[in-house]
Amino acid sequence: MVRKTREEALKTKQNIMDVAKQLFCEKGYEKTNLSDIADVAGVTRGAIYWYFQNKDDLFIELCKDMIDADTNLFHLVEAINRDNLSPLQSLREWLYTINESLRCKDNILFIKIINNVLWGNHGSKRIKKMLRDINSDFNKNYLLLIKDAIKKKELPENVDPVKASNFLCSVITGYIMQYVDGAQSDIVDFNKPLVDMFIEQLPKFIF
Template sequence: MPKRTHEEALQTKKQIMDAAVALFSVKGYEKTTLSDVARAAGVTRGAIYWHFENKGELLIELMQHLAKDKDLVESLLQAAKENEFDPLGCIRKWLYAHGSSSAMQLFVSEMSKIVNSILLGINGEEELYYRMDELVRSRVYYLKEGIKNAIRRRQLPADVDVDLAAEAINLMLLGFTQVVRRNKGFWTLNRYYRLVDACLISLASIKRDNLHY
């Protein structure tokens, strides 16, 4: 019986998240209420509050789930582990995952636009902004740890500037996602892989003693 109850709870949570994606995509985050989500999911508001503290928590967990589903998380976490023997390969795999068709669909989706508007402070959701910003900062942290591991494994020179190398990767990724939003058909998978490979090769030249401002 407990196992069945757990499975039912997971199914209810999935119904809620599926309904939220559909409603956020059509009505937008601000205009969608938890009552709307409950009605669309066929559950009570109490069932929603059992799984999520509020609408903001629902959105955050939803984006984390979508990112994990597109393999936009695991490889980066693996790169940051000290016992990983190929951290640079894990970073490459993480970046490659952003070029998949399913990931690009996520980048051009209404859900992605909602997150961007929150991070830009457009909709005034201050508390949600800080939560989203925290997730972004955690990604940067794991990326830096992955780069440090690559240095320890001698995949990168010891004098690589970790902060600037992470910034270079993030800017490449940001530029790619912006271009995809404007013109998805421009990027083939092979073209994107070449961009990633060039970016990772260039990390070796981003040295702490070569900075001139």
């Protein structure tokens, strides 16, 4: 009976998180309240407080859950076996994983939610800081790989790693948002040629 009760509790919690994910995406973080989530999830508002102290806590756990998903870009990046790859090859393989990541509906929702909070006038300072830290940590990978590529002479020594990584971050972010917003429905099919083109531009960003 105890085991069944625990499983039911986990199922209820997951249901609440799934509903919150959908509503945060559809209505935005600020306009979604716990009563909305409770109504759609078919639970009481008090039931949500059993699992989460407030909306911020629910959002933070939801983000962590989505980041840990096997199909998330964060996970796909870590799964690349870099032992036999050079820095530039690792960077290329990493960006190739965008194709797989963007084919997952949950990742699209995740990106829309993050974009809504980061670039809209929404969310608490705590939420914004968490998302900016996640975004910053992720983008640091561009810089580190480009620096390693310069050290190993895959890129010219006069390449400015900051300028090159900022360029790569900007075009990849724009590329992803074009797809997520529905402006370019076929962009994922051309992921590899686009990535190759972006990589080829890196030697142009010199001191």
